[in-house]
Amino acid sequence: MKRILTDTTIRNAKPKPDGKPAKHTDGGGLYLLVNGTGKYWRYNYIHGGKQKTLAVGVYPDTSLKQARDTHDNARKLLAQGIDPSTHKQEAKAAQVALTENSFELVAREWYSKFSGKWSKDHAANVLTRLEKDLFPFIGSKSVAEIEPPAILQCLRRIEGRGAVDSAHRAKTTAGQVFRYAVSIGKATRDPTPDLQGALPPPDRKHFAALTDPKEVGQLLRDIADYHGAPETVAALQLSAYLFQRPGEIRAMQWAEINLETNQWIIPAGRMKRRKEHAVPLSRQALALLVSMRSLTGSRAHVFPSRTDINKPMGCNTLGGALRKMGYDSDTQTAHGFRALASTMLYEMGYPPDVIEKQLAHSVGNTIRRAYDRSQHIEQRTAMMQQWADYLDGLRDGAQVIPIRRAG
Template identity: 85%
Template sequence: MKSLLTDTAVKNAKPKDKPYNLTDGGGLYLKVATAGKYWRYNYSFNGKQKTLAIGVYPDTSLKQARDKHQAARELLAQGVDPSSHKQEAKAAERALTENSFELVAREWYGKFSGKWSKDHAANVLTRLEKDLFPFIGGKPVAEIEPPAILKCLRRIEERGALDSAHRAKTTAGQVFRYAVSIGKATRDPTPDLHGALPPPDRKHFAALTDPQEVGQLLRDIADYHGVPETVTALQLSAYLFQRPGEIRAMQWSEINFETAQWTIPAERMKRRKAHTVPLSKQVLALLDELRPMTGRRTHVFPSRTDINKPMGANTLGGALRKMGYDSDTMTAHGFRALASTMLYEMGYPADVIEKQLAHSVGNTIRQAYDRSQHLDQRTAMMQQWADYLDSLRGGAQVIPIRRAG
């Protein structure tokens, strides 16, 4: 195939009154028009005359145009239509872009950030744009594997921000779970990183206390695709904030639906003293829903392998891990710290909160004489707490509500 054009001829070609073509050979030509110079390739496919747009000069040089022209001729020799091949390649590239981690994350952020506080929304966006997008933002969300995420987290850890690394992992998990929900991914890979980061320097059980993050946690629990007993046990952990062992071992005989109270016997309490827990309307509704499933068993949450035993010790923590909350971010025991911290901020007296937690209040002398259960106050507090959690889960304003005077 004889080439006719030169770089100088292409450069010096000037527009005329009407567009005209400068032929290079083999169907390749430069179309010169007032608006610019365009490389085109005329060819025949299945008996039809077609034209392939190759590029715009000078962005596409003569040599580049010839290379693309040759590639198109090779496709044609294989029985492939160059124009259709180009469209399919563009569609594939567009699909990769539309399914990228960054695009999905921004879609997730746009959908939920409007219900967050300005500070929380800014922190999440900074976390995404600074720590995640530069490294995995362009990758298809369905193809990102745990090692790629871990590299992001290691970079954060290396700058001395270990707590931020754990938060970035949680945020990434929320994006992946959103991607699963809209059909752009099949799994959340972040639970595979459990134990990959050292725990932050914390003295207590890990727990979320930011209202925005608590709201997201409650939504994640509601959307969790586990067995109903596990979902309800996690929801009750938030509403009642009793110890995980007490929640798991709850028995139907201990619940009084008429008085809306759960009495935990002394032998199951840490301090070997019976404990009465007021039940909110939300808790009673959850128990009513569960009663047809486990109401004939001894335990409200029976084991899946032995119905005569309560739910396994690792079930609740394992469910949180599957949701993307590692043990350095949120634990089953952490619901107690979560409630305690937020209730103090809501203005409830320490005695009432500590009594609900079944903690000893004051010195041994005071404990000997103090028989008060603060039951009326705790009943009101537990209903307000349940209502507040519902508002967080629904994404309402999260300015801490204050207890009634």
């Protein structure tokens, strides 16, 4: 088949002098249609006894070579009895379907549907996991066509960074997306169970915490003597007295402090298990809050950020202060106050249910949790006051005998 057009001819091609479209043939039914708005590649052919036209592209976005390649492919389809226009429409529809059913689109739909019920930190972590570790590699693939090896490659990349725990979390997140895709009819199965045993066990390293009474006493003295911001000192002291999660301590708001019941009511939206949590306040904790009111009482947060008073204290502030005091990730962390209290209170003989309720942990199996609505608030109130008194004794270097619950 003889080709006629050249790049120079195409660049110089214009409509007819009277303004009507000009048709410049290249051979085999391919031609360039030139009018007042642009230059369009077209292919005229006959299929099923009818003449049809295939839109090939627009010049210069579609070059002469590209137009000829598309033309050659269309002629091959025609030789097989396939209508090139129908084939193009089906390919376009398949691409649209792929985009609508892509892992990323389904994952974002899942995320928007459920993330409102999560804590802010958890929601942020899940989104980062998706955008950093999953979307770049399987995000554009159809959620129904992703096989275990493709997921494993994502997990291996994470594992290669030495983040085995993160790899397991990414696998869990991917599984949740696949199960959602199954529920809305965009996939038939969750392939992640096929990867069982493909990753090394997660590193269950616990947050470092001191548990020796003498060392705890020294820690409390170091906090009291710390020359940092008074908000930081108070937040660390409350961490020891109340042993709630660092994020909950940092985000404490004045509106959550009930001075009538001497309780801090943490709203469900900030709790890991999405349930409101009442924290009894000892005399020492109340005294700290009174001292803080003169500093931050006009703000929403008890411990506001120093760079933006509308936000809580930064997530690295407490850990950074401990490091400045000489406590690293192997000795004592901000989160470690929970382990410190839990370990010592267990050794003191307090009932496990009371300790776990104070830690805001679920207690018992699913059936028991369904029927157990008790908060052990009276027992926890007494325990928290005794705990605060015990810590003060350790801090002041007194001869402290561990508390043993009566009976």
